[in-house]
Amino acid sequence: MTDHTHADTLRTPIVAVLGHVDHGKTSLLDTIRGSAVSEGEAGAITQHIGATDIPLDTISGMAGELIDPSDFDLPGLLFIDTPGHHSFSTLRARGGALADIAVLVVDVNDGFQPQTEEAIDILRRTGTPFVVAANKVDTTPGWNPQDGEPIQRSMEAQSERAKSMLDENLYEIIGQLSDAGFSADLYWRVQDFQKNIGVVPLSALTGEGVPDLLTVLMGLSQRFMKEEMAIDVTGPGEGTVLEVKDERGFGATVDTVVYDGVIRNGDTVVVGGQDEPIVTEIRALLRPRPLAEIRTEKEFEKVGEIGAAAGVKIAAPDLDQAMAGAPVRVVRDRTVDRVVEEVKAELAEIEVETADN
Numbered sequence: 514m515t516d517h518t519h520a521d522t523l524r525t526p527i528v529a530v531l532g533h534v535d536h537g538k539t540s541l542l543d544t545i546r547g548s549a550v551s552e553g554e555a556g557a558i559t560q561h562i563g564a565t566d567i568p569l570d571t572i573s574g575m576a577g578e579l580i581d582p583s584d585f586d587l588p589g590l591l592f593i594d595t596p597g598h599h600s601f602s603t604l605r606a607r608g609g610a611l612a613d614i615a616v617l618v619v620d621v622n623d624g625f626q627p628q629t630e631e632a633i634d635i636l637r638r639t640g641t642p643f644v645v646a647a648n649k650v651d652t653t654p655g656w657n658p659q660d661g662e663p664i665q666r667s668m669e670a671q672s673e674r675a676k677s678m679l680d681e682n683l684y685e686i687i688g689q690l691s692d693a694g695f696s697a698d699l700y701w702r703v704q705d706f707q708k709n710i711g712v713v714p715l716s717a718l719t720g721e722g723v724p725d726l727l728t729v730l731m732g733l734s735q736r737f738m739k740e741e742m743a744i745d746v747t748g749p750g751e752g753t754v755l756e757v758k759d760e761r762g763f764g765a766t767v768d769t770v771v772y773d774g775v776i777r778n779g780d781t782v783v784v785g786g787q788d789e790p791i792v793t794e795i796r797a798l799l800r801p802r803p804l805a806e807i808r809t810e811k812e813f814e815k816v817g818e819i820g821a822a823a824g825v826k827i828a829a830p831d832l833d834q835a836m837a838g839a840p841v842r843v844v845r846d847r848t849v850d851r852v853v854e855e856v857k858a859e860l861a862e863i864e865v866e867t868a869d870n
């Protein structure tokens with residue numbers, strides 16, 4: 514017998530990038546997007562509202578020898594475009610972190626800085642698995658850049674002196690992770706990623722080590738998050754507000770990351786508001802128009818529905834009081850009251866967390 518009401522599918526894991534200011538979060542995201550696009554094929558990445566989707570095929574193209582795509586059945590990685598621990602800590606989902614996995618960027622010369630410590634505390638508190646990107650390896654004196662190469666290849670091309678200077682910095686970071694209570698090692702030495710944090714030396718500037726980072730993220734997700742990624746793609750959509758924005762012609766809209774189910778145009782949704790949950794009906798679901806078309810046409814295109822994991826702009830009446838970080842829930846075949854109660858409960862949990870900080 515076929516059960517049409519339930520269709521479990523593996524969704525894309527949601528990835529957030531954190532770290533101290535100037536350690537290279539924005540550059541790393543730009544490089545990941547840029548080198549994915551230069552993989553060439555159409556559909557190498559999909560720009561969402563507030564997020565970028567990199568499909569497994571593209572990751573596999575970038576990672577070359579590091580990845581055997583047949584080892585994976587997760588569809589890829591969805592990177593949240595706004596880096597930083599502030600956005601990370603406000604973005605919750607059912608009491609946990611919205612991001613399924615995180616990249617902690619640490620400047621290999623600077624090591625741990627105040628915001629690195631803060632990010633570590635948040636990752637610990639939310640129990641979010643993470644990898645450390647030891648960034649800016651190209652600034653090691655005498656570095657011989659190997660653009661876009663896997664990091665171990667690049668290391669083979671370095672002088673003994675450069676290699677040992679880099680090693681010294683990397684072990685400093687591994688020591689700081691250990692002081693923070695995390696056992697860590699260079700990622701290729703890690704046997705059990707549940708017990709040890711992998712450190713990936715890389716450069717956002719030259720792209721070396723970026724294939725390794727994507728490989729480790731894919732591997733971690735596949736091995737430890739597969740169960741959480743199994744969702745009912747036809748279920749009522751659930752998401753988190755990234756940002757509330759006024760858009761000409763639409764009024765207040767909410768940029769939302771959908772992490773479960775499907776949101777359809779016309780759905781009744783409950784959105785967390787400043788005073789009380791907002792019950793409203795979706796007038797439009799908007800996505801960025803492909804770059805090539807933007808110049809001549811409107812910035813957004815309307816879609817009929819959007820399934821997890823994805824970023825989408827929701828236009829609906831009465832969204833002025835919506836809050837960043839608040840839950841978005843599709844009502845579908847439940848009662849409005851029940852969903853309102855769910856949203857209230859989730860908001861209360863967020864307030865307790867915020868008061869604790």
Ligand code: GDP
Nearest residue numbers: 533534535536537538539540648649716717718
């Ligand atoms: P964020 O504040 O963490 O987002 O840091 P940014 O991405 O804005 O980077 C801060 C500065 O470091 C910028 O001037 C970048 O060009 C530079 N930068 C970032 N990554 C690298 C890298 O891998 N190598 C070098 N040499 N510079 C980098």
